[in-house]
Amino acid sequence: xxxxxxxxxxxxxxxxxxxxxxxxxxxxxxxxxxxxxxxxxxxxxxxxxxxxxxxxxxxxxxxxxxxxxxxxxxxxxxxxxxxxxxxxxxxxxxxxxxxxxxxxxxxxxxxxxxxxxxxxxxxxxxxxxxxxxxxxxxxxxxxxxxxxxxxxxxxxxxxxxxxxxxxxxxxxxxxxxxxxxxxxxxxxxxxxxxxxxxxxxxxxxxxxxxxxxxxxxxxxxxxxxxxxxxxxxxxxxxxxxxxxxxxxxxxxxxxxxxxxxxxxxxxxxxxxxxxxxxxxxxxxxxxxxxxxxxxxxxxxxxxxxxxxxxxxxxxxxxxxxxxxxxxxxxxxxxxxxxxxxxxxxxxxxxxxxxxxxxxxxxxxxxxxxxxxxxx
Amino acid sequence: xxxxxxxxxxxxxxxxxxxxxxxxxxxxxxxxxxxxxxxxxxxxxxxxxxxxxxxxxxxxxxxxxxxxxxxxxxxxxxxxxxxxxxxxxxxxxxxxxxxxxxxxxxxxxxxxxxxxxxxxxxxxxxxxxxxxxxxxxxxxxxxxxxxxxxxxxxxxxxxxxxxxxxxxxxxxxxxxxxxxxxxxxxxxxxxxxxxxxxxxxxxxxxxxxxxxxxxxxxxxxxxxxxxxxxxxxxxxxxxxxxxxx
Numbered sequence: 001x002x003x004x005x006x007x008x009x010x011x012x013x014x015x016x017x018x019x020x021x022x023x024x025x026x027x028x029x030x031x032x033x034x035x036x037x038x039x040x041x042x043x044x045x046x047x048x049x050x051x052x053x054x055x056x057x058x059x060x061x062x063x064x065x066x067x068x069x070x071x072x073x074x075x076x077x078x079x080x081x082x083x084x085x086x087x088x089x090x091x092x093x094x095x096x097x098x099x100x101x102x103x104x105x106x107x108x109x110x111x112x113x114x115x116x117x118x119x120x121x122x123x124x125x126x127x128x129x130x131x132x133x134x135x136x137x138x139x140x141x142x143x144x145x146x147x148x149x150x151x152x153x154x155x156x157x158x159x160x161x162x163x164x165x166x167x168x169x170x171x172x173x174x175x176x177x178x179x180x181x182x183x184x185x186x187x188x189x190x191x192x193x194x195x196x197x198x199x200x201x202x203x204x205x206x207x208x209x210x211x212x213x214x215x216x217x218x219x220x221x222x223x224x225x226x227x228x229x230x231x232x233x234x235x236x237x238x239x240x241x242x243x244x245x246x247x248x249x250x251x252x253x254x255x256x257x258x259x260x261x262x263x264x265x266x267x268x269x270x271x272x273x274x275x276x277x278x279x280x281x282x283x284x285x286x287x288x289x290x291x292x293x294x295x296x297x298x299x300x301x302x303x304x305x306x307x308x309x310x311x312x313x314x315x316x317x318x319x320x321x322x323x324x325x326x327x328x329x330x331x332x333x334x335x336x337x338x339x340x341x342x343x344x345x346x347x348x349x350x351x352x353x354x355x356x357x358x359x360x361x362x363x364x365x366x367x368x369x370x371x372x373x374x375x
Numbered sequence: 376x377x378x379x380x381x382x383x384x385x386x387x388x389x390x391x392x393x394x395x396x397x398x399x400x401x402x403x404x405x406x407x408x409x410x411x412x413x414x415x416x417x418x419x420x421x422x423x424x425x426x427x428x429x430x431x432x433x434x435x436x437x438x439x440x441x442x443x444x445x446x447x448x449x450x451x452x453x454x455x456x457x458x459x460x461x462x463x464x465x466x467x468x469x470x471x472x473x474x475x476x477x478x479x480x481x482x483x484x485x486x487x488x489x490x491x492x493x494x495x496x497x498x499x500x501x502x503x504x505x506x507x508x509x510x511x512x513x514x515x516x517x518x519x520x521x522x523x524x525x526x527x528x529x530x531x532x533x534x535x536x537x538x539x540x541x542x543x544x545x546x547x548x549x550x551x552x553x554x555x556x557x558x559x560x561x562x563x564x565x566x567x568x569x570x571x572x573x574x575x576x577x578x579x580x581x582x583x584x585x586x587x588x589x590x591x592x593x594x595x596x597x598x599x600x601x602x603x604x605x606x607x608x609x610x611x612x613x614x615x616x617x618x619x620x
Contacts, residue, residue, distance in 0.1 A: 006478030010467065017466050017507075211460030218426050218456040220448060221479050 003221060007229025011203070015233060021199065025237060029191040033245055037183040037253060047130045049073045050084045050096040057104035063141050067097075072133050088120050095119040095130055107145065180253040185336040186309040188245045192238040193303075193329055196272045198296050200234040201279030205292045208283075223371060231276045238272050239265065258343035264336055267353060271332050274356050277363035278328075284370040303329045331356050378437075379404045379531050379562035380425060385434035387420050394420040396585035397434060402564060402578075404530070407557050409576030410566040411605075413613055417585040418566040419459065419535055425564070426456050426533050439530050452480075455524035455532035459539065463520050465509035469500055472508060473523055480527035494522045514545030521552055525561070532556065534565040538572065550575050570606035579605070581612055588612045 015021055049067060053060050068075050076093070078084045084096040098116040106113040117134055121127035204227075207213040216226060242265070249255040279296065286292035306313075306320065307329035313321055324330045331352045338344035380402040387395040395417040402408040412418045423429040425438050427447030436443045439453040456462075463472045470491055477487040495501045498518055508516060517537060524532055534553075538546045550572065553563050557577075565576070573579050573593060580590040589596055589612060593605055602608045 003479050003481070006475055009478075010464070010471070010475045013471060014464065014466050210465070211458065212462055212464060214428070214458045214460060215456065215462035216479075217428055218451055218454070218458075219476070219479050220451045220481070222448075 003225050004229045004232075007221070007226065008232055011230060011233040015203075015237075024199065025195065025241070029194070029241055029245065030248060033184070033187055033191065033248055034252065036187050037180040045072055047073050047095065047126075047133065048076070048093040049130075049134075050076045050078050050087060050093045052078050052081050052084050052096055052098045054079070054081075054101045055099050055103040059104040059107060059145065060099045062144075063099065063138075066137050066141050070133065070137060072130075085118070088118065091120075093120075094126070095134070097134065181255055181341060182337070183309075184249045184253050184255050185340045186307075186333045188242060188249065189307075189329060189332045189336055190304065190309070191245055192242050192268060192272060193275055193300070193332075195238040195241055196234055196275035197279045197300060198293065199279075200231050200276050201283040201286070201292045201296055202289045203234070204230050204280060204283035205286050205289050208286075209288050223368065227280060227368065227371070231280065234279075235269070235272050235276060238275075239268060242268055255340065257340055259339035259341075259345065263346060263349065264339050267332065267335055267339075267349060267356075270353065270360060271328065271356050274328050274360035274363055277360055277367050281363055281367035281370065284367060303327050306330065307333050309333050325355075326359075328356060328359060378402070379406070380408075380436070380438050380564065382425070382436040383434055385421065385424060385436050386432050387417075387424055387429065388432045393585050395424070395431075398580075398582075398585075398587050399434075400580055400587065400590060402562055404562055405557055405560045407553060407563045407565065407575070407577045409573050409579035410564065410582065411568065411570070411573050411579055411609060412566070412582035413568065416582040418582055421582070422533050422535055422564065422566060426454055427451050452527075453530050455527070455529040457520050457524040457532070457534045457537055459535045461516060461520065463508050463516065463523060466507055468505050468507050469495070469511070469519060470504045472519070473526060476523050477526045482527060490526055494519075494526070498522060514541050514548075517541055517545070518549060518552060521549065525556065529561070531562040531564060534563065536566055536568070538567065538569065546572070570604065570609055573605045573609075581609055583612050 015025070051064055051067065053064060064075070064077075067073050078087070078096070081096070081098050084093070084098075087093045088096060096118050098118070100114060100116070103113045103115075115138065117131070119127045119130055207216065246255075246257075246261070246264075250257065278299070279292075282295045282299075283292050286295060305311075306316070306324050306327055308324070309329070313324050313330060316324070335344075335349045335352050338348060378401050380400075382401070383399045384397040385395060385399070386393065386397050398421060410418050410421065420429070424431045424443060425436060427438075427443065427450045431443060438450045441447075441449045441453070443450065464475070467475065473491045473494055474487055477490055482490065491504075495504050498515075500515070500519065503511070508519070511519070521532075521534070521537060524534075538549055541549065546569075553565065553575075557563055565572075567573065576593065578590070578592050579596070580587045582588065589600070589608065591599070596605065596608055597603065600608050600611075602611070
């Protein structure tokens, strides 16, 4: 026990003297926390729309004003569809709407007129949202035209458009549909994962790289003492970071804390054992800090992209969903969101807790076993 | 003389390559035993087996009375080791390095304090005790590393090319430290490829291609082989094997 304390003391001294590690520990995470939630906002605003109005009639202008009134569109005008297509090619606009000549005439005489919408669908999600917004504006416009110009047709026309049922929404747990609320807990998970995964692995490999491991191996230090002494400081630092991160989330983003903070910390402390075990396992395969970084980075990118942090796991193909069962980040992202935003309790997170505990045991056992074999 | 190290047919193979080929020798308590050889002759591998860092493939050995197979952890408590690669933490101060190594060898707080004071005084490093080791010149670092390797008063110290890259004056001082340790009864097992240093040892063994090609006191070896210096003997032995290859 005393031996471990000496190792921990040494580690903390080295960490706080390391000019690269300090910013990684204390500046980078909080910059990420403050910047990322804004970047990862999926609400789509400021869609750049060009209207090619070849009719220039009262009704076409009425339709244009509907788009201008919408907060989702930045509207510009072109007279020639070819020019609009060029602008989309050069990425100046996201979509353009062609209102053909004789639009008003056909609408009034034939009760129907075509509109043509061209959308840049490189970003599929954005394209889908834009299309839905356009359709909803056109539907409003339809209703208005029917009631103003052809009131005699109204009942039939409305029937043809479907029941004028207004769906109302109520968003539970995140009533304002605020993406910060959704993203910040997930980003907190990334912070503790980075510290646990990257820094711990690099820290163990560093001793190999500078050769001091040889000296350590010839002392009576036991492997378990060395490993605990090396990893415990990062376990402590990561939990402190989590606490600071939650405080920032509360102060800057006003994230709700519905559930128990204690439960989050209990979960986080076991989760960190898992991540530290992973870092240690990687370090047993690496001889330099660079190798360890690349290996960790490779795994982290996969874990993060498949964690449900940015895209819902439910919309992944089945095989990918199966893979997320083995993704520690996915468990913690889900749990921290459930507990912080929904107030889920022990019974709701027990399954995830058991899973990560099992992973923690397996990974650490593998790491220690592999560590012994190679030194 | 009591035996500090005893090895019989000690062998280490890496796959089909035999790094150390059935070497047998003994080192008495308080002796300075020089282990000579060209790079790759197997010196470091032999030393690693004796200090519990690597298991022998076959053969027997006892160090400080403990078996290298069964009691490596006990061996580690009773030996000091200074490796080729610099073994102190560059980003810790002189004092913190002493404290750390003292601590992991199980010294009490009071023992660590008195040991630190004693070492700093001996090495004349009191004035930079609170400087990080990376700011010290190489020679000072090596002397400090040697002292730290003895922080727990081991009965045997293994030194793996301790004077590599060090200037002649510091090498001289380093050897004075080795003599002082031997005077206290510490056994010193030192590898080197500086032949002048070989002359400072009580006994030497010259390793060529994993085998011990010659062993004895420098005087005996020179007389028996009729050579003016150990350097000459070494060159003759090394050339002999390379012509066989």
